[in-house]
Amino acid sequence: MRYFLRFVLIYLIVYSSxxxxxxxxxxxxxxxxxxxxxxxxxxxxxxxxxxxxxVVFGVMFWSIFHHRKSKGAQAxxxxxxxxxxxxxxxxxxVILVAMAIPATNTLIDMYDSTESDIDIQITGxxxxxxxxxxGEDISFFSILTTPQEEIDNKVRKNPNYLLEVDNALxxxxxxxxxxxxxSNDVIHAWWVPDLAIKKDAIPGFINESWxxxxxxxxYRGQCAELCGMHHGFMPVVVQAVTExxxxxxxxxxxxxxxxxxxxxxxxxxxxxxxxTGAVVYEKNCAACHQANGLGIPPVFPALNGSAIVQxxxxxHIDIVVNGRQGTAMAAWDTQLSAVEIAAVITYERNSWxxxxxxxxxxxxxxxxxxxx
Amino acid sequence: xxxxxxxxxxxxxxxLMRWILTTNHKDIxxxxxxxxxxxxxxxxTMAFVIRAELFQPGLQxxxxxxxxxxxxxxxxxxxxxxxxxAFVGLANWQVPLMIGAPDxxxxxxxxxxFWILPFAFLMLLSTLFMDGGAPNFGWTFYAPLSTxxxxxxxxxxxxxxxxxxxxxxxxxxxxxxxxxxxxxSGMDLMQMPMFVWTWLITAFxxxxxxxxxxxVVTMMLMDIHFGxxxxxxxxxxxxxxxxxxxxxxxxxxxxxMVLPAFGVVSQIIPAFSRKPLFGYASMVYATASIxxxxxxxxxxHMFTVGxxxxxxxxxMYSTMLIAIPTGVKVFNWISTMFKGSMTFETPMLxxxxxxxLFTIGGLSGLMLAIAPADxxxxxxxxxxxxxxxxLVPGSVFGIFAAVYYWLPKWxxxxxxxxxxKLHFWLSIIGVNLTFFPMHFVGLxxxxxxxxxxxxxxxxxxxxxxxxxxxxxxxxLLFVYNVIHTVRSGKKAPQKxxxxxxxxxxxxxxxxxxxxxxxxPAASEK
Numbered sequence: 087m088r089y090f091l092r093f094v095l096i097y098l099i100v101y102s103s104x105x106x107x108x109x110x111x112x113x114x115x116x117x118x119x120x121x122x123x124x125x126x127x128x129x130x131x132x133x134x135x136x137x138x139x140x141v142v143f144g145v146m147f148w149s150i151f152h153h154r155k156s157k158g159a160q161a162x163x164x165x166x167x168x169x170x171x172x173x174x175x176x177x178x179x180v181i182l183v184a185m186a187i188p189a190t191n192t193l194i195d196m197y198d199s200t201e202s203d204i205d206i207q208i209t210g211x212x213x214x215x216x217x218x219x220x221g222e223d224i225s226f227f228s229i230l231t232t233p234q235e236e237i238d239n240k241v242r243k244n245p246n247y248l249l250e251v252d253n254a255l256x257x258x259x260x261x262x263x264x265x266x267x268x269s270n271d272v273i274h275a276w277w278v279p280d281l282a283i284k285k286d287a288i289p290g291f292i293n294e295s296w297x298x299x300x301x302x303x304x305y306r307g308q309c310a311e312l313c314g315m316h317h318g319f320m321p322v323v324v325q326a327v328t329e330x331x332x333x334x335x336x337x338x339x340x341x342x343x344x345x346x347x348x349x350x351x352x353x354x355x356x357x358x359x360x361x362t363g364a365v366v367y368e369k370n371c372a373a374c375h376q377a378n379g380l381g382i383p384p385v386f387p388a389l390n391g392s393a394i395v396q397x398x399x400x401x402h403i404d405i406v407v408n409g410r411q412g413t414a415m416a417a418w419d420t421q422l423s424a425v426e427i428a429a430v431i432t433y434e435r436n437s438w439x440x441x442x443x444x445x446x447x448x449x450x451x452x453x454x455x456x457x458x
Numbered sequence: 459x460x461x462x463x464x465x466x467x468x469x470x471x472x473x474l475m476r477w478i479l480t481t482n483h484k485d486i487x488x489x490x491x492x493x494x495x496x497x498x499x500x501x502x503t504m505a506f507v508i509r510a511e512l513f514q515p516g517l518q519x520x521x522x523x524x525x526x527x528x529x530x531x532x533x534x535x536x537x538x539x540x541x542x543x544a545f546v547g548l549a550n551w552q553v554p555l556m557i558g559a560p561d562x563x564x565x566x567x568x569x570x571x572f573w574i575l576p577f578a579f580l581m582l583l584s585t586l587f588m589d590g591g592a593p594n595f596g597w598t599f600y601a602p603l604s605t606x607x608x609x610x611x612x613x614x615x616x617x618x619x620x621x622x623x624x625x626x627x628x629x630x631x632x633x634x635x636x637x638x639x640x641x642x643s644g645m646d647l648m649q650m651p652m653f654v655w656t657w658l659i660t661a662f663x664x665x666x667x668x669x670x671x672x673x674v675v676t677m678m679l680m681d682i683h684f685g686x687x688x689x690x691x692x693x694x695x696x697x698x699x700x701x702x703x704x705x706x707x708x709x710x711x712x713x714x715m716v717l718p719a720f721g722v723v724s725q726i727i728p729a730f731s732r733k734p735l736f737g738y739a740s741m742v743y744a745t746a747s748i749x750x751x752x753x754x755x756x757x758x759h760m761f762t763v764g765x766x767x768x769x770x771x772x773x774m775y776s777t778m779l780i781a782i783p784t785g786v787k788v789f790n791w792i793s794t795m796f797k798g799s800m801t802f803e804t805p806m807l808x809x810x811x812x813x814x815l816f817t818i819g820g821l822s823g824l825m826l827a828i829a830p831a832d833x834x835x836x837x838x839x840x841x842x843x844x845x846x847x848x849l850v851p852g853s854v855f856g857i858f859a860a861v862y863y864w865l866p867k868w869x870x871x872x873x874x875x876x877x878x879k880l881h882f883w884l885s886i887i888g889v890n891l892t893f894f895p896m897h898f899v900g901l902x903x904x905x906x907x908x909x910x911x912x913x914x915x916x917x918x919x920x921x922x923x924x925x926x927x928x929x930x931x932x933x934l935l936f937v938y939n940v941i942h943t944v945r946s947g948k949k950a951p952q953k954x955x956x957x958x959x960x961x962x963x964x965x966x967x968x969x970x971x972x973x974x975x976x977x978p979a980a981s982e983k
Contacts, residue, residue, distance in 0.1 A: 110902035110914045113834055128831045135821035142788060143814060149795045150810070154802075155732070161799040161957075165734040174789045175782060182778045185828065190771060192830040197767045212607075237910060239516040247515065248912050267764075272603040273697060275762060275837060279903040284833045286763045288698060289602065290691020293764035306912075310762075310837040310905045312596045314603060315523045318908030382523060385590045385609055414607050 114279050117301040117326070121282035123192045131185060138181075199296040202264035206255070210267075210274030210287035210309070211421065212414065213316035213373060217255050220266075224339045227421065228253045229369050230319050234377070237319075249306040252369075254323040258332035259299045267293040270416065272314060278307035278322055286311055299326040314414075316373050350425050350448050356432070359445065363433025366426045371434075374414065379438045385414065390438040399435070399444055406431055407454050419458075424451040470971050478573070481565030482971060483550045486572050488868070490547030491861070493575060495937070497539030498854075500583070502930050504532035509892075509926040512919050517910055525909035526594035527586065533597025534615075537715065538622045539579050541849065544857045545718040546571075546629045549657045551868060552860075553633060555962035555969060556651045558642030558978045563635040571628035578621035585611035596907060598708070601689035601700040605681045612682065616675045623668045630664035633657055642961070642977040648742070651960050652735065655742050656721030659749045663710045663717075666753075670707040674700065698763050705756035713752045716816075716848060717745060719856025720787060723809045725960070726863055727791050730806035731798030732957035737790040744783035744790075751780050761832045770829050777827040784820055788813060803955070804878030808859035811851055811886055819847030822897065837907075840900025846893045851886075858885075858936065865940065866954045870968030871947030877939045884932040891925025 115125045153159045205220040211227070218225035228251045235241045237248075244250075257263055267276055269287040277284040280303075285295045307322040327335065368377065371389075375381045379390035389395050394402050406427055409417035418427055428448045435442045470476050470485065480486060507528045511519050520528070550568065554561055562568045585592040590609035593599065604612060637658050641650070650658075677700075680686040687693025689700045728735045735741065757765060757773040765773070791813050800806070822844040826835050835841060858881075866872050895918035900906075904915045911919065953963040965973045 111898040111918075113901045114903070124830050124834055127828055128825070128834065131825050131828055131831065135824060139817065139821060142792060142817065146792045146795060146810075146813070149792070149798070150800065153731075153796065153798050153800055155799045156801070159797075159799045161732040162797040163734065164736075164797075166737050166739075167793075170793075171737055171740050171786070171789075175786060178782050178785045182781060186775060186778060189774065189828045189830055193770060193774070194767065196830060196833075197770075237517055239518065243515060243913060245913065248910060272607050273600055277837075277905070279834060282834055284762050284836055288691075288763065290696075291698065291764070307903065308905050308908070312526070312600070312603065312907045314607060315526065315594075317526075318522065318905075318910050383589065412606060 116280040116282050117299055117303065117305065118281050118297050119300070120192070120196055120297065121280060123195070124282045127189055127192060130188070134181060134185065196295075199264050199294045201262065202296060203261040204258070204263045205266065206257075206263060207266045207268070208255075208276055208287065210269040210271075210276070210313065210320075211416070212271050212314050213309070213320040215251075215255075215274075215276065215309075215320065215322060216270075216421070217253075219336075222336060224336065224343070226253045226339075228255065228323065230321060232319075246306070248319065249308070249321045249323065251321055251323045254304070254325040256325045256327060256332060256335050257299060258329045259302055259326050261329070262296060262298050264294065264296045267295070270420075271414070273311050274309050274313045274320070275311035276307075276322055277310040278305050278324055280305040280307075281324065284310055299324075302326050302328060319373075346423065346425075350423065350452070354425070354428070354445075354447060356436075356445050359429045359432040360436060361429075362426065363429035363431070364437075366422065366430040367433050367437075370418070370422065371430065379434070379440075389434050390440060392440075395434050395440050396442055399431070399442075399446055399450075402431055402435070403427075403446065403451065403454055407451065408458075419455050424448040424455065427451045479569070481561070481569050483554050483562045483565070483568065484868070484969065484971065486562075486568050487547045487550030487552075489572050490543045490550060490575075493572075494540050494544035494547060494857075497535050497543070497579065498933070501532050501535035501540055502933065504528045504535070505926060506930055508532065509923040511909055512911070513923040514920065515911055515913055515916050520909070522909045523591060523594060526596075526907070527592040529907050530593045530596050530599075531582070531586070534582065534593070535579070536849075537597065537711070538619075539575075541715045541853050541857070542626065543575060545657075545660070545715070545853075546626075548653075548718065548722070548857070548860050548864075549629075549633055552864065552962065553636055553654055553657060554640070555867075555965065555973060556654050556960055557637065557640060557645060558961045558974050559636060559640035560972060560974050562632050563640055564632045567628050568632055571625045571632065574621050574625040578618045578625065581614050581621070582618040585614050588614070598704060599678075600704075601678060601681070601697050605678050605689055608682070613679065616679050619675045620672055623672045626664050627668045630661035630668075633661040634665070637661075642974070642979070644979060648739065651721075652724035652738070652741060653718070653721035656717045656724070656745055659745050660714050660717045663714050663749055663752070667707045667710045667714075670703060671711075674703040674707065677703075698760075701760050701763060702757065705759045706753075709756040709759065710749070710752040712845075712848075713748055715853045716856075717749070719812065719816075719853045720745065722856045722860040722863070723791060723812050726805050726809040726859055727794050727813075729863075729955050729958040730803065730809075731795050731800050733794060733798040735790070736793035736796075737786070740786055741790055744786040747783040748780060751776065751783070755780060758827060758829075758832070761829050762836045774827060774829040778824065781820070781824050781827075788817055788820075799957075801956075803862075804873070804875060804882055805859045805863035805955075807879065807882045808855045808862065811882070812855045812859065815847055815851030815855070815886075815889070819844055819852060822847065835900065837905055838900035839896040839904045839906055842906050843893050843896035843900060846896070850893065851889050855885075858882075861940070863955070863958075864962070865943060866950035867962055867965075867967050867969055869944045869947070870950055870966075871943045872950040872954060873939050873943040873947060877935060877942075881932060881935045881939060884935070885929060888925050888929025888932055892922050892929055893925075895919075895921045895925075 113125055113128050207218040209216040214227050214229045216227050231250050231252050232248050236243045267285045267287040269289045274287040275284055281297045283295050285293045303326055305324045309320045374386040375389050381388040407419045409415050425448045428446045428451045431446045435444045588611045592611055593615045595604040677688040681688055687695035689695050689697050724735055755777045758777040826832055862878055899915045899918045904911055950967045952967050
């Protein structure tokens, strides 16, 4: 027992010194005025709680040491005191009022999302985020890039393990940015601790929040509301840049978009479709239908050997483009380009045990979307 | 003084049928307690799976979909299977003994409310073996994750919840009727022991909110099978409505799980301080205030769903107010200890730990009430730490304290004090090692309900897991101690605790099968 206690003690001392050196045992102060206000509130209420605990537990442990029978203490027989009882009702009330005033001010400020410079719509999907820059014709998905091998402990985990995405949300500093949150399926919550924003993304509803970032940097967060199987695997990454860098980034995005439109027009070969399809499948489909195409029946059906995948291409296209009502299968025409849908369907029809030899072209997909 | 000879010829029936057909409050109380202990270990095993997976970053043991089933089932089983039935068991044993009644007022109802439970939980547990797995949407089962996106087993979950609700409501009715009608002559409401008072108030809470739970799962059932759209925005419904209705049930539910523990502690602290409870009347009023306030604070669980500013402020203020009656209770307990003549047997140790650790949970609750700060705390491990502090060293320690305190009365034998103390000290180390570091990872940004986490959370998670294994293993000591006591403990005197007061200590140990067939005088208390 004594050895165990010594071990625990040493362990705790060694670890606490490590931990104190790092930043990660308290709330981050963050990089916005709001996050700093919240940090201030958090520390104030924390110190109040510590003070209350010290007084209350102090009296209690003093009694425990002095008023014990083994020390010959005789029990007093009092069982009430109106004055004392009034005092210990009033004092907490005063503390609470004192605490409520700054909290109310911060909250009012957090709710004032008027006069924004930039508006961004954030949509939660199972299990990724979609960002749309309102008025800029720019929108994209942001998907976890941590390789499955790292999650399965086959290779060493990189420092940003589970907190890295393909496309970060790029934002300029010193601008008032308004966020509009909604969801495409279940409820998610968009959270970046350094910005002190956490807001639920709810299907059918739009929530608002705002921020003004003071410092250039990369800020990482995660989905905070249980949203199904891969809830732990949909991080948020915000990249705060200077205004000129932001303008340059916007230009880049627009150029890239033109190039993408052009690529839809070209003739796609089987190999090209299969290569693109494999990437799209890994990012968007593997979470449910699994990399081996076996799915997790009955909720997520297998694609390998599926009658639909091996059967008529039209039905397969219909399900991918329009989704399936009442199930987790989304309508992918809102999430993927015609090229990507064509590629992934081609990939599914020619992978694992599925050997249909079919090529589904972007034009086939575009036709279905246009006829909707 | 009670005379045993009067009813000695009328003992319990023999064999299995005694337990199936019994209408005796002591038998039913025992069954509730044994059932709760079994559920505590099943739910604990699930916690073990969770903590083993979270021991290190990466996925080692289970897949994310099974991890979600574990968190969901752990919560449901601990809340509905372990904590609530344990308190109903304590009420069954103790309420009649403490108010001088021969039995519960509605004995057949009592039998039925217990016997529903094993079937409800059998059904709930069977979902683990169904296609698509058990419920995986968290014990709060937010729609539409629990409706449109749920596994097929959700229907069994809904039916199981209905059965638990029926059981709880019948149990609550029974307790209220018993307390109002069967107190011995001369015992006014304001002379009842605190445990009886807290249970009376808890029973009213149960009757008020269990139907709300039934309503919300019924709406889910309609959405899933009958094409309604209560919680489906695409059909004109509102997913946030689910949360309002759910938390209107679940916030009072939090107090349902802790008020009886307040009662237990209010019995034990005076007994081992050899001094009357300080502020009896204010204790009663504080309990009632907490119960009433619990109906107007529900949306503090929903600060980030996008409530309007006015709603946010209302729920922040009302939640902060709860600190006042809760504070009164803590101050009263400490004033009871002050200038007492204390001894520290196992029940007292657990009661003191309850006060300290429950207060820590209460203080982190005060922090969570500050709405702007809650935007950072919401749905993180800080919340997990908070509610485990009020539920494990709160409710569960309250139950342990009660069992050690009354076990000599129930079985007539004294538990092993040294083993009780060992159970206490290992539990207290385990509990704090498990739940205290959760505050840190939560503040640092770790969301709850994730099967894998970023690397900066690794150290604290490992400490937490070690603590959890220690706490879990320690509970085997408790089981051993209880079994040993019942089978072969030393004979206990009629009143094993020098400072204990109350009618339950006026009957022999073990309490005979039928007690108080003629009402005792209340003054004997």
